[in-house]
Amino acid sequence: MPDGLTLNKITSQKGIGITEAARRVADLGWTPSYVKEAMAFPTDYKISKAPRDPMKQVLRSYFPMQEEKDNRVYGALDAALRGDMFRNVEPRWIEWMKLFLAIIPFPEISAARSMATLGQLAPGDDLRTGFTMQMIDEFRHSTIQMNLKKWYMENYIDPAGFDITEKAFGKCYATTIGRQFGEAFLTGDAITASNIYLQVVAETAFTNTLFVAMPSEAARNGDYALPTVFLSVQSDESRHIGNGHSMLMSVLKEPDNHLLLERDIRYSFWQNHMIVDAAIGTIIEYGTKNRDKNKESYAELWHRWIFEDYYRTYMLPLEKYGIKIHHDDVHEAFDSIVKKNYVHKIAQFFSAGWWANFWRIEAMTERDFEWFESKYPGWYDEFGVWWENYAKLSKPGSVPITFADTGYVYPHRCWSSLVPCVIREDFQIDEVDGELYTYASEVDRWTHKEAFAAEYQGRPTPAMGRFSGRRQWEEVYDGWDLADAIQDMGFVRPDGKTLVAQPHLSFEEKDMWTLDHVRGHTIRSPLLALREMTPQQRQAHVEEYRKGFKIRRV
Amino acid sequence: MTMQETETTSAAAGAKVFPGSDSRRYNYFEPKGRKATHYEDVTVDVQPDPERYLLQNWIISFGDGTPTYSKDWTALKCTDWHGFRAPDQEWERTHYQRQSTIVGMIQNVVENARRAGAPQRFDKAWVAVLQNHVGAFKHAEYGLGTALMRAQRYGYTQMVNNAILTNASYKLRFAQDLTLYLAEVGSDIGGFDLDAGKAHWLDDPIWQPCREAVEHIRAATDFLEQYFAVNLVFEPLVGELFRSGFVMQVAAAQNDFSTPSVISAAEADYERNLANAVELFALLLRDPAHGEDNRIMLQSWFTHHGGLAVKAALQLQPLWSLPRVKAASFADAFERARNRVAAIGREIGIDADLPALPPVEVGQVATPAAAAAAVTAPVNGAAAE
Numbered sequence: 001m002p003d004g005l006t007l008n009k010i011t012s013q014k015g016i017g018i019t020e021a022a023r024r025v026a027d028l029g030w031t032p033s034y035v036k037e038a039m040a041f042p043t044d045y046k047i048s049k050a051p052r053d054p055m056k057q058v059l060r061s062y063f064p065m066q067e068e069k070d071n072r073v074y075g076a077l078d079a080a081l082r083g084d085m086f087r088n089v090e091p092r093w094i095e096w097m098k099l100f101l102a103i104i105p106f107p108e109i110s111a112a113r114s115m116a117t118l119g120q121l122a123p124g125d126d127l128r129t130g131f132t133m134q135m136i137d138e139f140r141h142s143t144i145q146m147n148l149k150k151w152y153m154e155n156y157i158d159p160a161g162f163d164i165t166e167k168a169f170g171k172c173y174a175t176t177i178g179r180q181f182g183e184a185f186l187t188g189d190a191i192t193a194s195n196i197y198l199q200v201v202a203e204t205a206f207t208n209t210l211f212v213a214m215p216s217e218a219a220r221n222g223d224y225a226l227p228t229v230f231l232s233v234q235s236d237e238s239r240h241i242g243n244g245h246s247m248l249m250s251v252l253k254e255p256d257n258h259l260l261l262e263r264d265i266r267y268s269f270w271q272n273h274m275i276v277d278a279a280i281g282t283i284i285e286y287g288t289k290n291r292d293k294n295k296e297s298y299a300e301l302w303h304r305w306i307f308e309d310y311y312r313t314y315m316l317p318l319e320k321y322g323i324k325i326h327h328d329d330v331h332e333a334f335d336s337i338v339k340k341n342y343v344h345k346i347a348q349f350f351s352a353g354w355w356a357n358f359w360r361i362e363a364m365t366e367r368d369f370e371w372f373e374s375k376y377p378g379w380y381d382e383f384g385v386w387w388e389n390y391a392k393l394s395k396p397g398s399v400p401i402t403f404a405d406t407g408y409v410y411p412h413r414c415w416s417s418l419v420p421c422v423i424r425e426d427f428q429i430d431e432v433d434g435e436l437y438t439y440a441s442e443v444d445r446w447t448h449k450e451a452f453a454a455e456y457q458g459r460p461t462p463a464m465g466r467f468s469g470r471r472q473w474e475e476v477y478d479g480w481d482l483a484d485a486i487q488d489m490g491f492v493r494p495d496g497k498t499l500v501a502q503p504h505l506s507f508e509e510k511d512m513w514t515l516d517h518v519r520g521h522t523i524r525s526p527l528l529a530l531r532e533m534t535p536q537q538r539q540a541h542v543e544e545y546r547k548g549f550k551i552r553r554v
Numbered sequence: 555m556t557m558q559e560t561e562t563t564s565a566a567a568g569a570k571v572f573p574g575s576d577s578r579r580y581n582y583f584e585p586k587g588r589k590a591t592h593y594e595d596v597t598v599d600v601q602p603d604p605e606r607y608l609l610q611n612w613i614i615s616f617g618d619g620t621p622t623y624s625k626d627w628t629a630l631k632c633t634d635w636h637g638f639r640a641p642d643q644e645w646e647r648t649h650y651q652r653q654s655t656i657v658g659m660i661q662n663v664v665e666n667a668r669r670a671g672a673p674q675r676f677d678k679a680w681v682a683v684l685q686n687h688v689g690a691f692k693h694a695e696y697g698l699g700t701a702l703m704r705a706q707r708y709g710y711t712q713m714v715n716n717a718i719l720t721n722a723s724y725k726l727r728f729a730q731d732l733t734l735y736l737a738e739v740g741s742d743i744g745g746f747d748l749d750a751g752k753a754h755w756l757d758d759p760i761w762q763p764c765r766e767a768v769e770h771i772r773a774a775t776d777f778l779e780q781y782f783a784v785n786l787v788f789e790p791l792v793g794e795l796f797r798s799g800f801v802m803q804v805a806a807a808q809n810d811f812s813t814p815s816v817i818s819a820a821e822a823d824y825e826r827n828l829a830n831a832v833e834l835f836a837l838l839l840r841d842p843a844h845g846e847d848n849r850i851m852l853q854s855w856f857t858h859h860g861g862l863a864v865k866a867a868l869q870l871q872p873l874w875s876l877p878r879v880k881a882a883s884f885a886d887a888f889e890r891a892r893n894r895v896a897a898i899g900r901e902i903g904i905d906a907d908l909p910a911l912p913p914v915e916v917g918q919v920a921t922p923a924a925a926a927a928a929v930t931a932p933v934n935g936a937a938a939e
Contacts, residue, residue, distance in 0.1 A: 013668040016737045024733050024748065028696035030756060034766040035773040040704065042617060059727045060657045060734060067654035070647050086566035094565065105600050109712065112719060116707035119700065128700070132726050135703065139719055140646040146596035147645075153578055157565045160574035166599035167582035170607030179602075179613060186707070187614040187622045418613075454617065462617045469611035469621075476609060489609070493574035500574070507570040 029125030042463035050124030093221035096287035098161035098359035103178030112138035114194035173473035188465020199244025201268035208305035220290035274417035281343030291371035345422035363391035414440035474525035483519035593643035631844035667812035680808030689751015692732035697768035699725030705777035767862035785831035799887025
């Protein structure tokens with residue numbers, strides 16, 4: 001056979017080029033003339049320029065590519081079992097997967113739904129295939145993650161918490177934070193939700209910490225399944241980033257949109273920071289047993305992925321189009337992680353309410369302390385005693401740490417992000433429509449009072465979403481006994497008495513807490529208490545809250 | 555000793571026995587059968603519901619107060635939306651496997667046909683049919699795909715929405731299959747005009763009632779009206795009529811073995827989508843509280859979209875006269891479509907009997923007026939508009 005001649009070259013027929021194929025496919029669309037399609041999804045934006053498809057892929061190459069990716073994923077899961085992965089995996093890590101994988105399939109499928117929105121709103125049909133692929137990708141992500149979770153449930157030593165996963169997603173104080181994230185993809189102003197919040201911020205910036213940084217940590221803990229699934233998921237994200245950027249460029253063309261873009265980029269960046277950094281920062285830093293001092297901390301990862309990659313190369317260039325970027329927010333978000341201990345305070349909160357979880361959190365140990373101190377100097381002074389107390393109080397029959405005399409002040413919850421207001425000095429309150437609310441920061445206060453409103457800086461914004469529902473978990477269970485609330489949520493093992501959550505990783509029955517061990521303590525909503533105060537009492541309370549607390553050794 | 559110092563040697567299932575250590579199934583939903591299927595495990599309850607486990611309700615609403623998901627997005631009512639399971643049981647892996655297999659099958663057939671020089675041997679009259687009419691029909695498929703892509707936003711459960719999502723995926727793939735197939739075989743045939751199909755779709759009187767029917771489906775504001783109109787009305791009356799009743803029966807006689815293979819994928823797709831849709835609408839009509847109201851609503855949708863679809867079908871009749879070798883008749887194809895839609899109607903519990911056509915001479919050109927007249931007489935309450 002002559003050099004360079006391959007079987008493929010002999011047998012293949014001359015095809016059409018990818019640009020021509022994409023052009024032909026985009027030409028499938030037409031402007032209806034018999035009956036006009038009503039715009040089903042509300043937006044206050046104007047979009048007249050048709051977005052272009054940067055990827056130019058068609059479905060006949062997409063499906064085999066995705067099938068091949070799937071084959072690798074499922075092959076790797078089989079290989080992990082044959083290699084006895086669960087013999088060596090760190091339970092500390094897998095326990096956090098009960099939370100993470102309870103949350104993430106919902107945002108994924110919300111993203112699939114939101115492609116309905118963008119497909120209809122985007123003028124022309126050029127990007128329709130991009131949105132179609134993203135819709136199917138998100139369907140992929142949601143069900144592949146449900147499959148992974150089932151796989152953990154079937155093979156990990158303690159399946160409790162995985163077995164109730166979607167029920168737990170509906171009940172838990174922490175998963176509601178994830179729901180704020182997922183619902184924000186598809187509710188309210190369609191461009192705000194599906195283009196800016198989802199594609200431009202969540203997918204372009206924060207999937208790097210979610211789907212790249214976290215798998216690295218999983219591998220360090222003997223979990224080869226999560227990297228296999230999530231790096232495969234992340235390989236789809238570049239398409240979504242391209243879709244988002246193309247749509248953003250269309251939206252940018254209208255100067256009338258610039259004010260709304262400024263609002264939405266600000267809101268989206270800050271809320272993604274509040275939610276994703278709270279969850280993923282905690283899982284990466286506190287869900288690991290690996291204390292290699294040469295590895296990057298979450299703060300270092302954040303600086304690389306969010307500050308350098310996203311802020312400097314994606315957000316900043318938007319200024320040349322006339323979009324005001326809130327640089328101070330980006331710096332403040334970074335400072336909250338490196339100077340204000342945001343992630344550590346969230347981890348402290350998760351452990352303070354361990355009994356309301358559906359996963360286990362074990363105490364940090366001396367090895368952990370040493371790593372934290374090296375990465376975050378001063379960490380031990382602020383958090384060391386807390387975790388020593390946590391270890392002491394992890395035996396059944398101890399006072400649940402929430403109610404022990406440690407000096408810890410159960411936090412208010414932010415009405416915007418639903419994350420607790422853990423950076424005490426940034427705590428804010430305000431009234432909206434005559435009702436008092438609490439916020440983790442000034443940007444969160446602005447998000448609720450100004451961004452999520454019917455008018456923005458004098459401009460009517462009827463399409464903008466509204467915060468609704470019973471947003472604060474503590475309000476739902478205000479006045480309830482712990483045991484009754486846990487039972488009501490269904491976070492009890494099949495024996496009807498042993499808690500799903502445990503403040504340790506012992507698998508001995510004698511070490512496990514039951515409903516009786518937590519009975520006799522009452523849940524109180526800090527917000528309801530605040531609303532009942534007189535203005536003077538309230539002011540004194542806020543001042544005291546902002547001072548923070550010092551943990552005492554028990 | 556504190557708990558964190560407890561040593562465990564293995565984190566594998568079964569390494570210890572303790573409360574809950576054998577709870578290895580998702581236990582929060584009722585499987586349809588004795589045991590949950592894999593599809594159920596990865597699908598059920600991922601979209602939550604305040605009436606099941608969503609303790610804090612939906613936490614963001616639209617500006618008018620509508621929550622993230624609302625039952626009011628369809629006129630149909632259901633006592634338990636969670637009762638629906640898609641018979642095709644698709645989740646991501648099976649969806650990609652099936653789509654990828656189809657893509658591979660089509661690619662093999664087309665490559666082999668082109669390698670053998672088959673397109674050059676297509677009958678010339680048939681080449682014009684491919685260029686003008688199969689080329690026009692691809693836009694109908696695309697229109698239905700985009701309608702379904704929008705519809706998959708609104709269902710009250712994950713099972714409903716995912717069934718509509720995969721339906722959209724199949725339709726949009728098939729529209730692209732036809733587009734790229736025609737571009738490729740067209741390049742082997744001299745003078746093949748790839749823009750002609752769209753021109754016929756937009757302006758040829760033969761295709762205007764079809765376009766009108768598709769645009770009515772796209773413009774419907776009720777997502778289940780769209781799902782119903784696509785699968786229970788347009789597909790049996792127009793989609794199958796054109797694909798199976800015309801192209802697949804006629805093509806071989808024109809020396810074309812590759813087009814039927816491409817088209818056959820859509821027929822197989824439709825069987826699955828039809829099964830899903832029938833299951834959902836049958837469930838809604840069996841509903842003890844809302845079944846009768848649902849039946850009345852579906853009947854009115856059938857009247858509306860059925861009228862448009864029949865008009866579209868009849869207007870396509872001249873196509874059967876175009877091939878040089880007449881291998882099938884419109885009358886037979888329409889009769890099969892009429893029987894098919896009636897059978898689907900019986901399956902779910904609506905009256906979908908359409909009037910039989912008056913005897914039509916092969917080659918006689920149907921007009922919209924004649925088409926409308928043929929179906930104006932109400933038969934069993936299923937008259938077209």
